[in-house]
Amino acid sequence: MEINKVHSDLKEIYKDKNVDKKFNFTFEYEDGDEKFLLMKLLKKGYWSVMPFAFSADNILAFQLNPNKERFQDTSIVSFNNTYQECFMISPNVKGIIPLTNLIFMHKEYFRKRLQDTIDEVILSSKPFFDYFGGGDLEFFKEFLLSESNQQRFENAEEHKENFYKEFWSHYYNTPENTKAFELFDKLIQRLTYLPEYEDVDHDYGLWNNYIGNVLAKRAYSKIKIEDKDKWKHYWRCAQLPHGFDADGNRFEEYTIHLGWSNSILDSIADSFDSEWESKYAMFPEEVKKHPLFEATEAIRKVGGYAGDLHIKAAVILEKEYNDPIGCWNALLSASYWAGKKGDLDLVEMCWGLAIDLSRTHGWTEIHNVLSEQMEFYYHYKDKI
Structure with missing residues (x-):
């Protein structure tokens, strides 16, 4: 039994074909x-x-996204087997082969092998792109072979962040991406810089999670700035789905570094304390009454927190706030904490609620994938 049809189809298409060194x-x-x-x-x-x-x-x-009608248009994440969290690696399926190869582009042997075999890589990639309805490696080929890049390749380590920006600007050519990299440049140029929340209260598209985590972490590191001037960054982070794009380093370059969401959230959750009068007073009433306030507070206060208050928040967000996206995000967060605790009952509860949510709101593709993968899960749950 396979986990989903897409994976099953791709395994069949590439059966007995070695693409590891190409893709x-x-x-x-x-x-x-x-x-x-x-x-x-x-x-x-x-x-x-x-x-x-x-x-x-x-x-x-x-990464299934209720705001996207087709999974082909969603970002691609890597579940890191060491950190056991997910990190965005490509904005879409069209960029995944170039961006997975870009990771090693600063290594001369790897780069020369790609330059010598790029036509073979293109040929091997055709069934992949055909399956997903379009895409090619022409930009990647031009990048590898253009005369203007050969000089940069001589100092590839020095230019790798520029390469990263160029690839993202090509495969995610949107105003949101432009705004994100403008912010990244400011954060890199001044490692002590923490923007006013109102100056960065924008939709950064696929970068929303990463930026929310980065700014919350930087805000937390500014010990000379009072919480009343940082809480909006914390609150933004708290509302995002936990377990995705947690950069554990100081923001010194574009590339997403690996980290743990629980580390970031445990730090900021200390500010969400209804019993600490001076801290509680800085939040406006609508935040204090929001169901995610109590859930965020529990991260620090409840030993071995397993996400139950995020489940409660998800239900309230759907029924009382009429906020299905907020509900979806809260279910993802709840499942993250349940997974860290090893509470499979709560993981399964979140999953079931997400299936119901997707059915209610007509997220047909998400509903089908969640249901299909749940069959796989229950088939192997007690066998593995």
């Missing part, structure tokens, strides 16, 4: 028990992603 990922896990690795992902609470490939011991998956 820097494979469709069959070659270093162990594939079902065990996929079940680890689901048991950690990540039922909201749709796996389709493996890069070393990490799982590549589409």
Whole structure:
């Protein structure tokens, strides 16, 4: 039994074809028990992603998004088997082969091999792009072979962040991406810079999660700034789906670094304290009464928090706030905490509520994927 149809189809299309050195990922896990690795992902609470490939011991998956009608248009995340969290690696399926290869572009041997074999890579990629309805590697080929880049390749390590920005600007050519990199430049130029919340209260598209985490972490590090001047960054972070794009480093370059969401959230949750009068007073009434306030407070106060108050918040957001996206995000957060605690009952509860939510709001593709992957989960739950 396969986890979903897309993964099953790709395995069949690329059966007996070695694409690891061409794509820097494979469709069959070659270093162990594939079902065990996929079940680890689901048991950690990540039922909201749709796996389709493996890069070393990490799982590549589409991040299901209620705001997108087709999964092909959603971002692709890597479930890191060491950190056991998800990190965005590509804005869409069209960019996944170039961006997984870009990781090693500063290594001369790797780069020269790609330059020598790019036509073979293009040929191998055609069934992949055909399956998803379009895409090609022409930009990637031009990048590898253009004369103007050969000089930059001589100092590839120095230019790797510029390469990263250029790839994202090509494969996610949107105003949101432009705004995100403008902010990144300011954060890199001044490592002590914390923007006023109102100056960054924008929609950054696929970067929303990452930016919310980065700004909350930077705000927390500013010990000379009082919480009353930082809480809006904290509140933005608290409302995002937990377990995605937690950068554990100081923001010194564009590339997403690995970190733990629980570390960031445990830090900021200290400010959400209804019993600490001076801190509680800084929040406006609508925030104090918001169901995610109590849930965020519990992260720090409740030992071994397993996400139950995020489930409660999700139900309230759907029924009382008429906020299905907020409900979806709260369910993802609840499942993240349940997965960290190893509470499979709560993971399954979140999953079931998400299936109901997707049915109610006509998110047909999400509903089908969640249901299909739940069958896989229950089939192997007691076997692996």
